[in-house]
Amino acid sequence: MENEETNPSPTIDAKLGLALLYQMILIRRFEEKSAELYTKEKIRGFLHLYVGEEAVAVGVMQSLTEDDNILSTYREHGHALARGVDPGSIMAEMYGKREGCSMGRGGSMHLFDVAKKFYGGNAIVGGHLPLAVGMALASKKQGQNNITCCFFGEGAIAEGEFHESMNLAALWKVSVLFLCENNLYGMGTALRFSHSIQELEKKGDAYGVESAAVNGMDVLEMKKAVEKATAYIRSSGKPYFLVCNTYRFRAHSMFDAQLYRNKKEVEVWKERDPISTLRNQLLEKNLISNDDIDLIEEKVKTEVQKAVDFAEAGTFEPIGELTKYVYSS
Amino acid sequence: MNTKTTLRITYREALKHGLREALINDDMVFLMGEDVGRYGGAFAVSKGFLEEFGEDRIMDVPLSESGFVGAGIGAALGGMRPIVEVMTVNFSLLALDQIINNASTLLHMSGGQINVPVVIRMNSGIGNQLAAQHSHSWEPFYAHVPGLKVVSVGTHEDARGMLLTALESPDPVIIFEYTSLLNMESEIPLDSGAMDIDKAKVRREGKDVSIITYGPGVYKALAAAEELNLSGIDAEVVDLRVLNPIDNETILTSVAKTHRVLIVEEAWRSVSISSEIISRIMEHAFFDLDAPVQRLCGVEVPIPYPKHLEDASIPQKEDIVNSILNMVQYD
Structure with a gap:
């Protein structure tokens, strides 16, 4: 196990810095727009926003290749965007339009894009962990060297499927990156009320899974930790468990009055905002200027608006197709 | 001239023939389940298979029904043709989340992007004095779920052939086999093999x-x-x-x-x-x-x-x- 505090500050150049900043700001603004569209009832159902956690998704994707599989949770817009799923197809999905990445049938919690090897958008906590192990097993049986990256929240660690999956992945020596986003709250229940051991990375030892914790509020630290994790998996063929300590700035979903945490706690975490952190790092090193940031904001604004326009212009699937794809034929 | 066109065989042997043929036919097919390998299958259906096909294709799994059934579904997503054996239908309740929330939904919910060609076999039924927790008939549960194909093996011919056809399905198939029939003998045609699994x-x-x-x-x-x-x-x-x-x-x-x-x-x-x-x-x-x-x-x-x-x-x-x-x- 590796302690997050011992990581030295990673290096960066302007090009990479701007790319990371762009992706994080895209996620942030996309989520803010989604919240706005939810209040306008353009988006319905459950909507779980990723604001505050952007460094995790963006940091992880830097080390994954197009051959790697990704399985995610119901708080997955950021993962999908960072993976390169088209923002318009994500927005259209949330509008329930057939131009959405899942034909509008899944909504916010079920983004699928097989061309990007993005396998959901899985909304039963912990339910996709066994799938990830199975996909990695299939890769191994077919002699493929790809990684299956499985995002889940710390809430999933209380599920039996986490423990079964960690054991199976280690037992079968398959290439799963178990990527825990520990945002400290499973809906409204704090980590300390859910887990007897709160240093979650320690749970890797029980299954013989190499594990580490990382500061999930810093994209450069994230990037470095995942480089190490993926290098380990690719060379050993064994699973790896990475706990990314992060925080969601907004409510669990759009129905959450946040009675379970105080505003001061949220404010303290906001001081570690991953976007400000990277921006300040880049500015301090004179790698970028404020003009660069303005340009990113402008570009993101255009991209998000393009996504909204695409969703607005989309069409609803005819009711006659309701039962299409219950079975293949 | 030999005119014999049928084979006298137990239901167990018929299941075994079908399973063996499936493993021989397609290298992408593998069997995973509790005690399918070293023990030889809880009901001896896969006895000798570990030696014949090796441990990559005959996988003993721990008592993690949700985990290994889910892994079977994941392996199907990854291009394999897994046969997952849940030792008995009674234990399949521990894997209901995987079967119902994942196997049956993914094709429709993804807008037709994802097929789940997994076959899940379960021994089932009543009649061996196994008492309340080991004598369930969950056919109605599974038959209730859109997206699952559910078949019931009531004869020796079907015991021999249903699995082979199930493996051709791009969608998840649940196969109910019956403990009470395992030792029963019957005649099946010598050329018995894959058959339709659409019709009564x-x-x-x-x-x-x-x-x-x-x-x-x-x-x-x-x-x-x-x-x-x-x-x-x-x-x-x-x-x-x-x-x-x-x-x-x-x-x-x-x-x-x-x-x-x-x-x-x-x-x-x-x-x-x-x-x-x-x-x-x-x-x-x-x-x-x-x-x-x-x-x-x-x-x-x-x-x-x-x-x-x-x-x-x-x-x-x-x-x-x-x-x-x-x-x-x-x-």
């Missing part, structure tokens, strides 16, 4: 009454029909075989022919397969009926251990004979 099948032609059943009910119904024949009653036996999606056509054709129906199943009576069959007959064949549809089902009780109580919990051949005698005596 008339196992015995008759003109006076249709006995519609599945699973262990099939041989009981056939035996009852032979006995009824001695009383001059010619019963037709329809083996449903496929419990989801149900084949209306075969049922309705039989009803139109005999005008009387008895449904036999071991699952609990309320909200059962028979409930569904009766509904379909009401919807589509009401005016073909000469008498109300009758049914014999499992008594709604946790199945008890003592033999006499266990036997009383499910329909027996004598119950079928008596029910039909009652049905026809008012003609």
Whole structure:
């Protein structure tokens, strides 16, 4: 196990810095727009926003290749965007339009894009962990060297499927990156009320899974930790468990009055905002200027608006197709 | 000249033949389940397979039903053709999340992007004095779920062939096999192999009454029909075989022919397969009926251990004979 505090500050150049900043700001603004569209009832159902956690998704994707599989949770817009799923197809999905990445049938919690090897958008906590192990097993049986990256929240660690999956992945020596986003709250229940051991990375030892914790509020630290994790998996063929300590700035979903945490706690975490952190790092090193940031904001604004326009212009699937794809034929 | 065209074989051996052929036919097929390898299968269906096919293809798994059934589904997503054996249907409740929330939803929910070609075999049924927790008939549970194909292996021929066809399906297939039939011998055609898993099948032609059943009910119904024949009653036996999606056509054709129906199943009576069959007959064949549809089902009780109580919990051949005698005596 590796302690997050011992990581030295990673290096960066302007090009990479701007790319990371762009992706994080895209996620942030996309989520803010989604919240706005939810209040306008353009988006319905459950909507779980990723604001505050952007460094995790963006940091992880830097080390994954197009051959790697990704399985995610119901708080997955950021993962999908960072993976390169088209923002318009994500927005259209949330509008329930057939131009959405899942034909509008899944909504916010079920983004699928097989061309990007993005396998959901899985909304039963912990339910996709066994799938990830199975996909990695299939890769191994077919002699493929790809990684299956499985995002889940710390809430999933209380599920039996986490423990079964960690054991199976280690037992079968398959290439799963178990990527825990520990945002400290499973809906409204704090980590300390859910887990007897709160240093979650320690749970890797029980299954013989190499594990580490990382500061999930810093994209450069994230990037470095995942480089190490993926290098380990690719060379050993064994699973790896990475706990990314992060925080969601907004409510669990759009129905959450946040009675379970105080505003001061949220404010303290906001001081570690991953976007400000990277921006300040880049500015301090004179790698970028404020003009660069303005340009990113402008570009993101255009991209998000393009996504909204695409969703607005989309069409609803005819009711006659309701039962299409219950079975293949 | 050798004219023998059939093979006398136990239901267990028939399952084994089908499974072995599936493993030989396609390198992407593998078997995973509790005790399928070193133990030889809890019911000896895969005995000797570990030695023949190796541990990559015959995978013993820990007691993690949700984990390994989910892994089977994941392996199907990853391009393999897994056969997942859940030792008994009773333990499959621990994997319901995987089967219902993942296997059955992914194709539709992803807008047709993802197929889940997994086959899940479960030993099932009542009749070995295994008491309440090991004597479940969950066919109605699984048959309730859109997206799952559910088949019930009521004969030796199907034991030999259903798995082979199930592996050709791009969608998840749940196969119910039956402990109580394992040691039973029967003849199957020598060339028996893959067959359709879309249609019900008339196992015995008759003109006076249709006995519609599945699973262990099939041989009981056939035996009852032979006995009824001695009383001059010619019963037709329809083996449903496929419990989801149900084949209306075969049922309705039989009803139109005999005008009387008895449904036999071991699952609990309320909200059962028979409930569904009766509904379909009401919807589509009401005016073909000469008498109300009758049914014999499992008594709604946790199945008890003592033999006499266990036997009383499910329909027996004598119950079928008596029910039909009652049905026809008012003609």
